[in-house]
Each structure stands twice: as structure tokens, then as C-alpha cells.
Amino acid sequence: MNEPPVALVSEVARDLLASRIGKDPTPLRWAISRPDAALAPELLAQVSVAFMSLDLVSGSATDKLAPELSHFFEQLRACAKLRWLHVCSAGADRPIFKELLARGVRITTSSGANAAEVSHSALAGFLALSRGVVRWVDAQRRHEWSPLKGTLAPRDIEGQTAVVVGLGPIGREIARLLDAFRVEVIGVRRTSEPVACCAEVVPYARLDAVLPRADWLILACPLTRETQGLIGARQLELLRKGAHLINVARGPVVREPDLIEALRSGRLGGAYLDVFEKEPLPAESPLWDLPGVLISAHCAGYSGGLHLRTQERFLENLHRWMQGAELQNEVAAPSP
Known part of the structure; x- marks a missing residue:
């Protein structure tokens, strides 16, 4: 035996x-x-x-x-x-x-x-940014009564469009959750095969074509030769002005200097970032202090x-x- x-x-x-x-x-x-x-x-x-x-x-x-x-x-x-x-x-x-x-x-x-947990973290970032929670927290720290009304009121979530890059277990669950909020989801993957809860699915080669429709760019893809550096200055420029980015994929999917510039210029309205080009994120990184940026320490999937x-x-x-x-x-x- x-x-x-x-x-x-x-x-x-x-x-x-x-x-x-x-x-x-x-x-x-x-x-x-x-x-x-x-x-x-x-x-x-x-x-x-x-x-x-x-x-x-x-x-x-x-x-x-x-x-x-x-x-x-x-x-x-x-x-x-x-x-x-x-x-x-x-x-x-x-x-x-x-x-x-x-x-x-x-x-x-x-x-x-950990697909559910990563998706829940992405949704938490989505809700915090879309409903102005970052501003709530800033106002609370200053002991300032600062209601988000009038021109400061956040946009309605219903009717917005999210481009979700990567439709593995995490990306599909993010799509399902966003669909429940009546967000139109455009999925990006290797093929254009339909996926539940996505109004449209396109291959990576057509990513740039759908970015001008995006209020949200949500990254949930693996790090591969195809996805390394996938999001840079050109892609961020193609997004709707004031769009938000969520990265629960891998840091090198995004060219970090281009992301920092897009946030500083106001081209992006904010971001939730769980992953970074260099981890731990250096204390001197501008991302720590940029307004409208939420950071977690590569722990979105833990429970x-x-x-x-x-x-x-x-x-x-x-x-x-x-x-x-x-x-x-x-x-x-x-x-x-």
C-alpha cells in the first residue's frame, strides 16, 4: 500500500x-x-x-x-x-x-x-462615494454642520452607468449588486459572451469605446500581461468628467501617476482603492491626502x-x- x-x-x-x-x-x-x-x-x-x-x-x-x-x-x-x-x-x-x-x-x-466580501467592499466604496459619506466624515471631524443640499446634493444612483472590468466571481457579484440599485452595468472581459446583470459585455479590445459612457470604472480583473497598465491617462481622460474609479483588482492594473494626476485635476471625482502599485502604500504617497479618495490596505476580501x-x-x-x-x-x- x-x-x-x-x-x-x-x-x-x-x-x-x-x-x-x-x-x-x-x-x-x-x-x-x-x-x-x-x-x-x-x-x-x-x-x-x-x-x-x-x-x-x-x-x-x-x-x-x-x-x-x-x-x-x-x-x-x-x-x-x-x-x-x-x-x-x-x-x-x-x-x-x-x-x-x-x-x-x-x-x-x-x-x-472571498468574492462576496470583495464585492461588498466595492459596494461600500461605491455607496460612500456616491452618497457623499467622505464629506460627512470630513465635516464631522471639523465639528461642522454641513448638509449636502442644493448644488452639493449627490446625484441619483439609479440610472448611472458602471463599467466593470473583469467578470470572474467578483466582477459578476459586483454586477449583480449594482443591478439591484438600477445601475446600468457594462462588463469587460476576454470575450463578449453575455453575463447576467450586465446590459452589455465587450472584450478588452473595446474598453476605450465604452469608457465615455461610464460614471464608474470598477476594476475586478486578474493581473495578467493583458491587464497590467490597462488603465492610464488615456482611459481616465475618456471617462465622463467627475467619474469615480474603484480598484479591487491589483495595483499595477492602473498606472498610479496617471491616477494621481486625474484626481488632482478634478477629472476624476474620487476613488476607492484597495490595491496599489507598491504595497504597503508609502506614507509619502499623495493618495493618502487627496480629497474624495478612500483607501483600504489590500483587505477588501477578508472576513x-x-x-x-x-x-x-x-x-x-x-x-x-x-x-x-x-x-x-x-x-x-x-x-x-
Whole structure:
């Protein structure tokens, strides 16, 4: 009888998973990643499965890895027999993932696990900006009674148009929520195949053609060669004057200097930003102090239940992997 595969996981993930995995026999053996302890080379040589769990990434940013995650990546590189890695995130755009794919390692993501939460955060930004909540807060800080009436009254939400770029689980849920507010949604994706709650769907090649109709530009796409730098000065200029931008995708989808200029000039009426070109966002960034800008620290998708949902996706794919079945949310290897 073959021995169960060895999985590289954090101690937190092992404790959470052990009670949920079948007990007779246990379908995994564990290699526990701890930043203060090196695993024996002979154990690393047996690792064929790895799970990058939420606890490993919570203290990291795009450009600053926490010790737990940095150590985990070092061990992944040392696992010569690694065959499959599951990650807790929806995206797989860290440089190490390209390295592993080039080695023939299969990578799957937890796409959809936080779709509702990211969408709710995007909607919170949408409502805060459209109803003038930023101005409420500013007035409250000044102890100033400043009602938004007359020419200061916000526009009606109903009848506005939002261009939603990316129609994966997050983009589709954003479209559904906006549709409930009677906002016309134009979706942008790789193909023009219709999507529920979108009045119209166009491919990326036609993005510029629909931007002049947009009161809102909402980014929910993955970071790929096609989407890196997708939104720059030209695209921001094409938007209706006073339009708003929401980015819950990845920072490099937007050319940040162009965004800052559009906000400073008043071409954009405001923005809700969860992601940035450099993370953590430097303290000297003008974005912190620009009026009409809401910032969250790349945490739009976090909630109390996210641990459980990412574990469920790992366990579902673990069952498929051990049965030799097709894996869900598998990342395509880059073309040569």
C-alpha cells in the first residue's frame, strides 16, 4: 500500500485541517513550515503537496513578505518533488508562482472564496462615494454642520452607468449588486459572451469605446500581461468628467501617476482603492491626502469565514488530486 503524500503546510493550517480530513487512514502526512525551524532535507524531499494558507499571507504585502511567508517560499523552492500547490488567494501573480509553473508544478487558487466580501467592499466604496459619506466624515471631524443640499446634493444612483472590468466571481457579484440599485452595468472581459446583470459585455479590445459612457470604472480583473497598465491617462481622460474609479483588482492594473494626476485635476471625482502599485502604500504617497479618495490596505476580501472557505477549496482539490481528477481553478502555465 502506498504511503499518503507529504504536504507542506503551516502549523495553523495543519491544526485546522487535521480535524476535517478523513481519519482512517489519514490521507496526508505533514511537513510543518515554521520560520524559526528548518525542516530536514529528507522530509522536504518527500513533499509533493503544499497549501499556502491564509495565516501565512495575512502579515505580508505585495512588496514586503512576512517571515512566515518568506520562509514558506524558501521551502517550496527546496521541495524537488513538489507536484501541486494550492493558494488561499484568488490571484496567482507572485513571482514564485511563475518559477513553480516553469518547474511543472501545478497551482490552484481559491478563486471565489472571498468574492462576496470583495464585492461588498466595492459596494461600500461605491455607496460612500456616491452618497457623499467622505464629506460627512470630513465635516464631522471639523465639528461642522454641513448638509449636502442644493448644488452639493449627490446625484441619483439609479440610472448611472458602471463599467466593470473583469467578470470572474467578483466582477459578476459586483454586477449583480449594482443591478439591484438600477445601475446600468457594462462588463469587460476576454470575450463578449453575455453575463447576467450586465446590459452589455465587450472584450478588452473595446474598453476605450465604452469608457465615455461610464460614471464608474470598477476594476475586478486578474493581473495578467493583458491587464497590467490597462488603465492610464488615456482611459481616465475618456471617462465622463467627475467619474469615480474603484480598484479591487491589483495595483499595477492602473498606472498610479496617471491616477494621481486625474484626481488632482478634478477629472476624476474620487476613488476607492484597495490595491496599489507598491504595497504597503508609502506614507509619502499623495493618495493618502487627496480629497474624495478612500483607501483600504489590500483587505477588501477578508472576513471571519475566509479561513474556512479557503480550506474547503483545498480539501476539494485534494480529493480530486488523489483521485486523478481535474483540479478546480488551476492556473494555466505561461506560454513559452
